[in-house]
Amino acid sequence: MKEYVNSILEHIKQIEPYNEKFLESVTDVLTSIIPYLEANPHLKDVSLLERIIEPERVLTFRVPWVDDNGIVRVNRGYRVEFNSAIGPYKGGIRFHKDVSIDTFKFLGFEQTFKNALTSLNIGGGKGGSDFDPHGKSDMEIMRFCQSFMSELFRHIGAHTDIPAGDIGVGEKAIGYLFGMYKKLTNRFDGALSGKPIEFGGSFCRVEATGYGAVYFAEKMLNSHNDTLKDKTVAVSGAGNVAFHVIKKLYEFQAIPVTCSDSTGYIYDKEGINLQILDKLKMKNHKSLAEYTKDRPKAKFIPREKFYKTRNNIWDVPTDIVMPSATENEINLNDAKNIVKNGTKYVIECSNMPSTTDAINYFLSNKIKFAPSKAVNAGGVVTSVYEMSQNASFESLSKEILDEKLKEEMKKIYVDIALTAKEYGYADNLVIGANIRGFKRVATAMIKQGVV
Numbered sequence: 001m002k003e004y005v006n007s008i009l010e011h012i013k014q015i016e017p018y019n020e021k022f023l024e025s026v027t028d029v030l031t032s033i034i035p036y037l038e039a040n041p042h043l044k045d046v047s048l049l050e051r052i053i054e055p056e057r058v059l060t061f062r063v064p065w066v067d068d069n070g071i072v073r074v075n076r077g078y079r080v081e082f083n084s085a086i087g088p089y090k091g092g093i094r095f096h097k098d099v100s101i102d103t104f105k106f107l108g109f110e111q112t113f114k115n116a117l118t119s120l121n122i123g124g125g126k127g128g129s130d131f132d133p134h135g136k137s138d139m140e141i142m143r144f145c146q147s148f149m150s151e152l153f154r155h156i157g158a159h160t161d162i163p164a165g166d167i168g169v170g171e172k173a174i175g176y177l178f179g180m181y182k183k184l185t186n187r188f189d190g191a192l193s194g195k196p197i198e199f200g201g202s203f204c205r206v207e208a209t210g211y212g213a214v215y216f217a218e219k220m221l222n223s224h225n226d227t228l229k230d231k232t233v234a235v236s237g238a239g240n241v242a243f244h245v246i247k248k249l250y251e252f253q254a255i256p257v258t259c260s261d262s263t264g265y266i267y268d269k270e271g272i273n274l275q276i277l278d279k280l281k282m283k284n285h286k287s288l289a290e291y292t293k294d295r296p297k298a299k300f301i302p303r304e305k306f307y308k309t310r311n312n313i314w315d316v317p318t319d320i321v322m323p324s325a326t327e328n329e330i331n332l333n334d335a336k337n338i339v340k341n342g343t344k345y346v347i348e349c350s351n352m353p354s355t356t357d358a359i360n361y362f363l364s365n366k367i368k369f370a371p372s373k374a375v376n377a378g379g380v381v382t383s384v385y386e387m388s389q390n391a392s393f394e395s396l397s398k399e400i401l402d403e404k405l406k407e408e409m410k411k412i413y414v415d416i417a418l419t420a421k422e423y424g425y426a427d428n429l430v431i432g433a434n435i436r437g438f439k440r441v442a443t444a445m446i447k448q449g450v451v
């Protein structure tokens, strides 16, 4: 089976050598499911790997819009509808200057298996644009979102493809996108999740990814007879996920001591101050450099002072590391530093934050490692609760939704840990998550025939 996997990886390298992140994520998934492939050789006979790595549909489109000075700008829009074997495509929209088709292919591929780890029926997709919301006025963001939706509306729908937010796309952008979707389709339905609470949004959706990651973390530590209480935690990012990770960590009496944004990182030994973080990053979009004005004992290290070959935030020694900003924020050098610092747990909250060699280093150095596709599934889980509330015109309470999220995250941990054990790799949650997600999607694809 190794030869089969290697031949597939060689094939992708040849046909799309420029899609490095996609190749990285396909390599991670396929190499870790070899034990499952060996137990199921018939998958090769039906070319399952060839089919599962190919997105069902890739859309790119022009997004013209007019800025506040009357100048016409053009960005590129994307939607990768990766796999609908177990349900309609579901996954976020990202607005970030550095995205390309590679970003959305890798995110859509990862999302397919993440969604399969939940107990819900949702396929995988992802999309967005190279539009940079930093420094744009509200009116510019609205005009951009309207233009973006004037093409996307043809491809999405409550039973077809249901986008949500991601980096650079919060409630405000989702509101503008939904307004335009409703005008163009004359439908008020759940074709987008992450909506504001006033028009179809769900309680707990904003908090779900970060809170879910911490519920997962506590369950994981408990299974090692440990607990989050009194643990120091290095968190990266200062957006939706990072903020809610930090907030929930305090509820478990852990001490989050770092956070970061595109301008640098903060080390606050006494614990990150939630009120300041909320004011700077949730209510406004200011630089973390301003954090030290109200917390003079905290340190801000600007990005220009970062090393060339690694991420300075991982210099801070902590018991737990929870990356929550973006992909590839932990490379092999960072991993070596994290191990040297005596960290016990690495729990990935952003999508694919660790490179393949970093993950391998963690695993071979006995770090307890949890992969993002399991840890950050809480967001998509609560998005599906939003969809079901929209379909039934009902609204569930915060308490019910929080309880459902907690139970789902614990179940994901137990399921992947059991799967890892079943295949002879106890404690390797990468193998557990990839085999469990892959098995569900592959089984559905086989039962649906060659389509």
Ligand code: NDP
Pocket (backbone or CB within 6 Å): 165, 166, 167, 168, 169, 209, 237, 238, 239, 240, 241, 242, 260, 261, 262, 263, 281, 324, 325, 326, 327, 349, 350, 351, 352, 376, 377, 379, 380
């Ligand atoms: P946000 O846009 O709310 O926050 C992202 C944070 O990371 C910001 O602080 C941003 O800095 C920083 N950041 C982004 N890109 C970079 C970069 N290249 N270098 C340094 N810092 C960077 O996004 P989310 O919190 O929603 O998403 C974070 C991660 O979690 C992503 O990987 C996303 O795919 C994943 N995720 C999110 C879900 C959700 O429900 N939101 C669900 C599942 C996964 P600045 O403030 O300066 O812009």
